Amino acid sequence: MKSTLVTYFPPKVQKQLLENQKNIQGKPYEKYFNPEMEVPVDLIKAIQFGPQAAEKTFPPTPENLNRLYADLDNFPNAYYGAADDGENGLTTFNICRHFFPGVTVKMMQWWFTWHVLEKERYSIWFPYAHLANTVVYPERMTNPDLSYEEKLYGNPNHIVEYIGNHLMDAVIHFTDPTQLGLDKALLEKQNLTFSASGWSHSYDTPEVPNALMLHIGRDVEGGFELYTCYFIGAHTVLSQYSGISGGGERGVAGMKSAGITREFMEDNSYEMAVHDITEFTRLGSILPQLYAEFGPK
Ligand code: ZN
Numbered sequence: 001m002k003s004t005l006v007t008y009f010p011p012k013v014q015k016q017l018l019e020n021q022k023n024i025q026g027k028p029y030e031k032y033f034n035p036e037m038e039v040p041v042d043l044i045k046a047i048q049f050g051p052q053a054a055e056k057t058f059p060p061t062p063e064n065l066n067r068l069y070a071d072l073d074n075f076p077n078a079y080y081g082a083a084d085d086g087e088n089g090l091t092t093f094n095i096c097r098h099f100f101p102g103v104t105v106k107m108m109q110w111w112f113t114w115h116v117l118e119k120e121r122y123s124i125w126f127p128y129a130h131l132a133n134t135v136v137y138p139e140r141m142t143n144p145d146l147s148y149e150e151k152l153y154g155n156p157n158h159i160v161e162y163i164g165n166h167l168m169d170a171v172i173h174f175t176d177p178t179q180l181g182l183d184k185a186l187l188e189k190q191n192l193t194f195s196a197s198g199w200s201h202s203y204d205t206p207e208v209p210n211a212l213m214l215h216i217g218r219d220v221e222g223g224f225e226l227y228t229c230y231f232i233g234a235h236t237v238l239s240q241y242s243g244i245s246g247g248g249e250r251g252v253a254g255m256k257s258a259g260i261t262r263e264f265m266e267d268n269s270y271e272m273a274v275h276d277i278t279e280f281t282r283l284g285s286i287l288p289q290l291y292a293e294f295g296p297k
Contacts, residue, residue, distance in 0.1 A: 001099075003038040006278055010165035013128045020123040020130070029294060032124045032286045039277050043078045043096065047273045051266045052081035057093040059085035060212045060231040062181030068095070068229070069216065070186055075227055080273040082233075082265035089235030089252050090260065091211075092269035096228045096276055100284030103224035105194040107291040108217065109148040111283065112174075112196045113141045114294065116157060124286065126279040131160040131167075149176070152196070158203065164271030171206070173242070174198040177216060180241050191218045194226075199242045208251045209242035210234065226280060230272055233265055 009017070017035055024033045058064040060083070068075065081093040115121040119132040135141065135158075140151045157172045177195045178184045187193075194217040199209050210232065217226040234251030242248075 046078035091231040091233035094230035102288040129162040209238040
């Protein structure tokens, strides 16, 4: 797969790199912190010729999500744009598929429970853009009696990271993908045994869910396939996914009064696409060796 170097980082993100570089000195995994970030040419080209046309986008309803994951052969390489669902909401529209040679479901699950224990671990995932990630119950992550799901679900992640030049301070509630609209039988049929999916809210507004994020994947010949989706913004369906009665509606009302436009969403969606492609390409490239060194023996 042909790759190219990422060459554009906003100044405050460059400053964050220097800060992260200082903090990681002396950590046993320091060598995995590499500021030279590469991305697959085919993915980056897929997001360089304008956002998806309105009629090709869709809001994150259960019907749409199940249709998307039912046809993995035609899952898009990389899409960005805005999903305008009128009175029901407006979100970013991000879809991406990745392939990581030599990676397994087991390694991915280990990563999502290992990196949250030190902010420097989180920084090796995206040396420029990641500041901190902490969980409410860190002791669960090292408890050998708990399954992956028992470690991650109901254990909110407080993340601070740059998306483009915007500092995002949010809480992700990872949960079972069936609670986020996906059909259990469909996931089983497609052998999609990996998930790090959830909904989130801004750190200071816990009563307003503002995103749905799906990272769903499976072991395949020679590696791991990851199918990601992000819908960031406001939509009434987020009440259902988050279990916060009226939360999605509050988000929609807030967005309306703030005058958020489709163009604003497209800008954010593009930055999210670049972020996703950059960080997951990095993770896929370091994970086999990282797991061999620091994973369970
Ligand atoms: Zn990130």
